[in-house]
Amino acid sequence: MGALGKPIILMVAMYVFLKFVLPNIPGSAPLPSSLIFLYLLLTASGIVIFETLSGESKDAFWGPIQRFLTGENIRGLQALRYGVLILFPILVGWQTYGSTAVSDLPPTESRTIHPAPPGEYTGLSNPVPKTPENIMQGKGFYAAYCSPCHGGNFDGKGPAARGFIPAPANFADPTTIAMLQESYLFWRIKKGGVGLPIEGAPWKSAMPRWEVELPDEWIWKIIMGEYDGAHQSPRTWE
């Protein structure tokens, strides 16, 4: 029995670690159950390989399992054996039912948040001089045209934002404009949601196509105002 004890303790410990300990490590996240299953399968394979390295350890490992399954000389464990033999087919049936049942969840849509811009919108530099007046003017345009959705605090929480999925971008978040170049913003503001390629799911975005309403110069000033207001800097080529 000793040869079987360690592997089982190891499996249980592995499961407890993956399921309950790992997600609580800072910077980590809960693992999907399929991944946990895969890790446990790998652990089990490793154990089997290790335990069957020599003839002796092989017998010590398989012997108790064989005896348990065949029910020879296991005395008090007989009831448990029947339990396992009944439970196993039930679990297989249950698992099969779970995997064939029709899902109640809508299809998942993977949306690329920052798809690649067309060639003509890469590497443009802001032609408007970065003066306090221009930044101020940009913030004024931002307040008039952008803030209803993107928010007076540049946090994507404007009064008109609540119904829109995807939610308007939060410019204070370091994963939005801080990791983009000014020319990328120019493209997004000019062409709006409908200008996104298919992977950007343009049919869901409420971002207006500002090129029909605002001159390019205003858009460049708005970009300046956004970076300044959100305390971010554009990404550069360096």
Added chain:
Amino acid sequence: MKPANQMRGRVLCGGIGVLMAMIVGGATLSFAQESVSVRATLMTGGVPIDDPTAAAWSSAPPATFPMSPQVHWQNRIQEATVKDVIVRALHDGKQVAVLVEYSDPTQDPDDAAALEFMVGDKKAHFAHGQPMLQVEGGPVNIWFWKNKAGKAVDMSAKGFGTLKPQEHQDVKAKGVYSNGTWKVVFARDLSNGHVEDDVQITPGQFISIAFAVWDGRKDGAGDLVEKGSQKAVSSWWYFRADAPPDYSGYMYAAIAAALALGFQFVLIRKLKKGQ
């Protein structure tokens, strides 16, 4: 010595059982979500196609969706009266009825509400299926109700300025106002022959739905505050009519369990013979 061994064996085997149950249980766990779809519950008997207050509605699960003022295109509006719509749906395999419920402090002749659906497989923009630069979009089907008209208009659009009533009017609608709340029911056959213009609802399949609401109040000068593109809108959400009950999952489960049982039987026989 022996009792100790037995004891250890019990613990070990119990451990295996618990572990298996945890793995299996964990693998089938599904997570609860906020409402992202309207579920049309399958019912027998008449769907309340013209009764927003019918008792049958209590059997349909409500889904709540946030609304925004329409800012996507001119003419915009910066603030709209309606902040949320609560949506329920019922179907009987032939007809479908969708109940839209929302708060509106006043009942006005120009109060109006609409449902929008994508038609066919092509993705359409939620703003009237307006053209997208890199995606060939499809048309949208709009079911529009206005209080003073007291009926539905079945419309089509493929971009701004193209919205027009269809030649074939297939939608019914009725609104009831009570205690600051509008309840509007829209109804149609699940499917009809107009596959080019009308949404076709196949039970079991998810389709896209969006909502719009106009508060028909007037400002001090007697002009409508919300009209045309100045309205409350939602993005696309999902809609699905329940499929008839399907028991094939039980059959597959039974087959799998039988196979597992057979495997056990053969294995144990082999082990016994081998010893």
